[in-house]
Amino acid sequence: MFPRLACAIAGVTLSALTSLHSIPVQAKAPVDPGALHTDELKDLFFGEALFNAYQDNYVDAISALDTEIKQHRLLDDPELDPFSVHFGQAEFAVGDLELSYRMHQEAGRAMEQVLQGNVAQPIKNEAAYRLAKIHYQKQQFANALHALELIQGRVPERVRAKEQFLRARVYMQLGRFSEAVELLEDLKGEKSLQGFVEYNLGIALLKAGETEKGVLVLDGLGRNAGSGAARQALQDKTNLLLGNQLMKEEQFDRARQYFDRVQLSGPFSDQALLGAGWVEANAGRYDRALVPWQMLKQRRATDAAVHEAMLAVPYAYGKLDVHSTAAVNYGQALDAFGEQVDVLSQSITSIREGKLLEALRRKEASQVKNWVVELRKLPGAPETHYLLDLMASNDYQEFLRNYQDLNNLFERNRDWLQSLDAFEEIIALRRSYYEPILPGLDVAFRQIDARIKMRLEQRQRLAARIDNLLVNRRPELLAKSDETEARLILEQMREILEFNPNLSSEETTDRIARLEGVLKFRLSREFDDRLTKAYKNLRELDGVIATLQETYQRYVRTRQAATHSYEGYTDQIASLRGGLNRAQDRIDQLMARQGSMLEQLAINELDERRAQLESYQIKARFALADSYDRANELQEQREDERKVEQYRVQVEQMQEAEPAANPDGEPLPTDNPPELEAPEAEGGAESAEAADDE
């Protein structure tokens, strides 16, 4: 009876495991170096966005890149902007980051834009690959295949293997295993996908009905999947899969060797120990089954495999007819189950009280590795070890990350709202400082401005005059004030003499002419020097005027900056505050819905585990009673045998002593000894009960 049921269990386990394993294994994709790496940085802000992206600060990275891209598009001559070197890369990077930030719709839209745009085919191919990746992640496999079919010609080298691997996984999901096998065969030896290709190939072969080939491929992987924790886990997973597969085929000895290959400290060790025990039990070697099961029984009391082992151990003892030990083990199992049922009940209460969501919102969630597991250490927190399987599921992970993203956005917005308050305070302070002093400053500035303008006009006139002198030589225009005065006096004297000829004499006329000649001669002789000097002076004046104009411009800028520091923000801040408040309301609602889903799933999981344990408890109680009965029966049987043996010995002793004691050859008594007589009277019944008690 049991072996068949055990096989059934193993079969169920296997089919369930296979169904889990048939979800193709994905190599943990590193950050795509093509999209988020640059050898020569041409734009600091692109580098800053990369700095955020590498730390998974998606909001900062995406918003920075978005801003850069928008600003770049608004430029008149975008090719002059150093960002143009990174522009295409930035567009892909935004798509990638949106994908990492689980904004599949936006990422998909970005890729579709690239596909519809007028770009080179290799870029379109890369976009198609990325779009397919998005559909794959969303479990829309037909759409993923459709996107892959858009790829024409050459695929960029750095994504070629990934594209092929993705295509193979899509085929597997669509049940086209033979096509997947062909692609995966081609990918063998691809270093970046080492192990993952072989695993998927093995599964594809098994699914395609080529069992032996599949086992062979998986066997190779199970021997050596490579170094590193991920590869070791893959190796264990492969061996576990093979062990279960062979146990299903009743090849128990072969199955055992695969279970034995699984590391004892790895994440699959519990399942492997359990499987190793079942292999031995199926083969009827219960004593050997006890070895892995006993080991498993000592492990973490929250694991389903450990619970199963707690029942399997006494079961094996029972099969070995050691019913008393079986009873003791059933008793231990009952105690352990009782404790765990209490833990589960407390955990459910804790989740209902909101402790799980509270812990998920803590800062540690982003700082402590495996926080969802570690949070169990908080006082009053639920026992998250029971949720490990649930938490490993894609849906739960998505819910969890969405919840944490929403919480981060909520906190970020809350900080911005506080910042907006601070901005308004700054603006008010600036207004109260500038508004009283600016009118006075403006008046003073206007006066200075008028004087500056006047001086500038004077300078322009002087410059024009000097320029004119270069073409039209007029030395008198460069005369000094005393020379001009002397020239004017001489002109005046000549006019007086013309008006009163009586006063004039030849000598006087000559003297005036001589003086005028001397003056003209000096002006004419010094004209070039004076002109040069005038030029130099004008240049010096230009320097002073440049300083004046700079001061003027600085003042204008400062004046504008003063106004801009508090004017024109009111509407923008009001609009942003409105946007933030609306976003907060939406985030709050979405968090409540997402949190409720998380709680509900966790409670359902814990409820199921509790129901399972309660069911185990009932069965363990029955089995315990059964073991006691069998132990008692066995004890009675042994007691009877002992007494029969004692009687036989007595008879033999009597026979030996008979020749001396009974020389006449009197026949031996043939009736039963009194303890073997059926009880007839009350006294007899009592003595029988007493014997039972003994």
Added chain:
Amino acid sequence: MCRILITLTTAVLMSLSVLANAQNVSREEIRGLDEQIQDVKKDVISLTSELNRLEEKLLFPSNTQAAFFISLAGSASGEEFSLESVEVKLGNQVVAHHLYTYREIEALQQGGVQRIHTANVQTGAHPLVVSYHGKSKSGKEYSGTASFSVEKAVGPKFVEIQIAGTQSAINFKDW
């Protein structure tokens, strides 16, 4: 015993149907919620961009803005050099002192650029002194200090401080 085994079978089936839990919440509901979450993320990112611009305009107007960025020089990138701390003095005042986390170090090694400080300064020359401490992969400690004169003009000023760790050198680049 038979019943025990039947129960065991049921229990195993139950334990393996963890994913079926998610089915308690309908697929449509999950998709609808997911799409709404994506929408709100998009809106918040857009708001964040606008808020960043507002903050910069308000707190660091372009005529006084001077921003300082840390990067690792080509030879220091990769995993050869781990930056531990950087101190920036502007005008003889310590304006930034940063201790690096593991993720920040990785981000710098991969080619990211960290904005370490943004200041408001007047036009003219401002002395900048940068010092750093770090370690090579082998555990050898490196440190260095270098000075630079920041010439602030009318427009915003961006200075890249490039640390060539294992050469104990710091290069400055005006952007």
